[in-house]
Amino acid sequence: MLNxxxxxxxxxxxxxxxxxxxxxxxxxxxxxxIREDVGTALADRYGARHYLRLEDALLxxxxxxxxxxxxxxLHRGYVEQAARAKKHVICEKPIALTAxxxxxxxxxxxREGVRLLIGHVVRFFPEYQRAHHLVQLGAVGPVGxxxxxxxxxxxxxxxxxxxxxxxxxxxxxxxxxxxxxxLRWTFGEVARVYAKSLxxxxxxxxxxxxxxxxxxxxxxxxxxxxxxAPSGFRTAFEIAGTGGIIQHASDEATSxxxxxxxxxxxxxGVAVPESPLVKSPYQVELEHFIDxxxxxxxxxxxxxxxxEALRISLAALQSVQTGEPVFLREGLQ
Numbered sequence: 001m002l003n004x005x006x007x008x009x010x011x012x013x014x015x016x017x018x019x020x021x022x023x024x025x026x027x028x029x030x031x032x033x034i035r036e037d038v039g040t041a042l043a044d045r046y047g048a049r050h051y052l053r054l055e056d057a058l059l060x061x062x063x064x065x066x067x068x069x070x071x072x073x074l075h076r077g078y079v080e081q082a083a084r085a086k087k088h089v090i091c092e093k094p095i096a097l098t099a100x101x102x103x104x105x106x107x108x109x110x111r112e113g114v115r116l117l118i119g120h121v122v123r124f125f126p127e128y129q130r131a132h133h134l135v136q137l138g139a140v141g142p143v144g145x146x147x148x149x150x151x152x153x154x155x156x157x158x159x160x161x162x163x164x165x166x167x168x169x170x171x172x173x174x175x176x177x178x179x180x181x182x183l184r185w186t187f188g189e190v191a192r193v194y195a196k197s198l199x200x201x202x203x204x205x206x207x208x209x210x211x212x213x214x215x216x217x218x219x220x221x222x223x224x225x226x227x228x229a230p231s232g233f234r235t236a237f238e239i240a241g242t243g244g245i246i247q248h249a250s251d252e253a254t255s256x257x258x259x260x261x262x263x264x265x266x267x268x269g270v271a272v273p274e275s276p277l278v279k280s281p282y283q284v285e286l287e288h289f290i291d292x293x294x295x296x297x298x299x300x301x302x303x304x305x306x307x308e309a310l311r312i313s314l315a316a317l318q319s320v321q322t323g324e325p326v327f328l329r330e331g332l333q
Contacts, residue, residue, distance in 0.1 A: 141243030152233030
């Protein structure tokens, strides 16, 4: 049993706290939040104690894991503080806003002998896991193009931090990074990035981005993200190969369809639906992370994976600013 302190009692902190309440290998013992009322309410809900400062929680509680669920621009400070206290760290995505901060976080965790696990939860959603598995099996043959979509209304949070590019990194770093990580996991390294967005144009509490990724394998992906919808949230993807197409749309009753070309034996393609998990993907992710901490196993998503997803995001932001493609690797096939 590992004792956990959750830092941040906002949306993600609440989701994580609820997940720990349902787990057998972890126990929530403390919640840290600078807001007395919000932090106390969340801690009381799950039988934990509230602290205004992480250092106080670490002094007074028997803790093995610090789960960081604060705004992105605050990640580095809390991760470094936890690592220096010899606590393992689970941190929400993105790992950081800059490569410098991400490297510093990984280095301090390595130096202090603790593990750093980053919450790229899309890898734990069943429809994305199924699509990844089908691609690895070669079910749709060699893949040529991919399209992804993710987005909804502009998010509202503490101190309106999403509205500041210096704090959120825009939707490219905060939202599209989910798809960057999924695509890299599925298709390998990205060689070239080109992007357009509303950043520094007509922001007005709306953002929209189109990002084109060229992979070293030759696969081309078109990633679309939005914080400009009137309401709601949805995701979608389409993976097209020589042998068929895999499609997902979260606003459909059946969230994933697989249409494969007939084989030489004449077998027809079928639609393969995926049912929602009994456990939320967030709980599945956190259970996996806790198990990795207990067993020493390598997690499905590593800090290095999170760093590479951030590099893709930063390249996209650079492309938006310059209007030019950004090359991450040489040797396009």
